[in-house]
Amino acid sequence: MADEPRLQGPDNPEWTEDDFARARPGREVLPPEVIAASDRFRGRPKGSTSSKKSLVSLRLDNDVLAKFKAGGPGWQTRINEALRKAVG
DSSP, X not given: OTTSOOSXXXXXXXXXXXXXXXXXXXXHHSOHHHHHHHHTTSSSXXXXXXXXXXXXXXXOOHXXXXXXXXXXXXXXXXXXXXXXXXXX
């Protein structure tokens, strides 16, 4: 398609077998501060594996979800608190 960006070109040629053979993990070639910055946001939050919570999927009415999201970040926690209050 005409609107798609070009993935290969003079500034970004397709990799050859030699390119792949010479490639090294970022941890081997990037400065420590770059690695530290990228590690801050990877994966689940610390302690989440020992959490007493379960990942679930459920459908909520759009207006209910919009009300919780309107309160900004932390809307999932607020839903959990409302459910906890509802069950006693």
